[in-house]
Amino acid sequence: AQSVTQPDIHITVSEGASLELRCNYSYGATPYLFWYVQSPGQGLQLLLKYFSGDTLVQGIKGFEAEFKRSQSSFNLRKPSVHWSDAAEYFCAVGGLSGGYQKVTFGTGTKLQVIP
Amino acid sequence: DSGVTQTPKHLITATGQRVTLRCSPRSGDLSVYWYQQSLDQGLQFLIQYYNGEERAKGNILERFSAQQFPDLHSELNLSSLELGDSALYFCASSVGADSIYEQYFGPGTRLTVT
Numbered sequence: 392a393q394s395v396t397q398p399d400i401h402i403t404v405s406e407g408a409s410l411e412l413r414c415n416y417s418y419g420a421t422p423y424l425f426w427y428v429q430s431p432g433q434g435l436q437l438l439l440k441y442f443s444g445d446t447l448v449q450g451i452k453g454f455e456a457e458f459k460r461s462q463s464s465f466n467l468r469k470p471s472v473h474w475s476d477a478a479e480y481f482c483a484v485g486g487l488s489g490g491y492q493k494v495t496f497g498t499g500t501k502l503q504v505i506p
Numbered sequence: 507d508s509g510v511t512q513t514p515k516h517l518i519t520a521t522g523q524r525v526t527l528r529c530s531p532r533s534g535d536l537s538v539y540w541y542q543q544s545l546d547q548g549l550q551f552l553i554q555y556y557n558g559e560e561r562a563k564g565n566i567l568e569r570f571s572a573q574q575f576p577d578l579h580s581e582l583n584l585s586s587l588e589l590g591d592s593a594l595y596f597c598a599s600s601v602g603a604d605s606i607y608e609q610y611f612g613p614g615t616r617l618t619v620t
Contacts, residue, residue, distance in 0.1 A: 434611030491562040496549040
């Protein structure tokens with residue numbers, strides 16, 4: 392079975408500071424990995440995804456993530472946070488399960504940005 | 507704007523009642539997915555329809571059912587509602603049957619059961 396752990400429920404950073412959101416996954420084979428962002432009152436928007444190849448993935452809004460197989464991690468980073476980045480972030484893992492492609496989401500990390 | 511629309515935005519109802527949530531996928535998308543997001547369970551996949559047929563089933567309760575109509579819009583029916591059914595219900599859509607990795611999410615319907 393596939394699973395995702397986001398160990399930080401809530402993170403607060405100052406505007407302009409760097410950000411790293413942690414994500415650990417469990418999946419038997421090479422996983423497909425995703426980061427989504429959910430702003431208040433909005434649906435989930437895909438930030439970036441990893442399928443194969445270069446383990447450093449660039450996404451929208453200046454975000455990047457690095458796949459580390461040895462650590463089963465896919466941490467999301469941004470060098471300088473903007474107030475508009477305040478939102479909830481979800482890591483997800485995709486793979487074959489029960490005969491169909493399935494995506495399993497983590498419980499999310501809520502990001503607060505302070506001036 | 508993802509192009510996926512959901513109605514209503516908010517719904518307040520009482521225990522034991524039945525409600526219907528509606529989703530219109532992006533133009534050209536044949537798959538519709540339903541998710542439930544609650545505080546204790548996180549985001550859980552409920553069910554997928556592709557071109558009118560059920561394609562995959564997740565953690566959907568027997569009290570819940572869904573269908574996809576010929577015009578590709580989908581409805582999620584929740585019956586005998588309990589307090590624990592209070593949640594955000596998301597719909598997502600994608601082009602193909604196995605293109606869940608390219609899904610686009612709607613803004614959600616917030617259901618409150620009192």
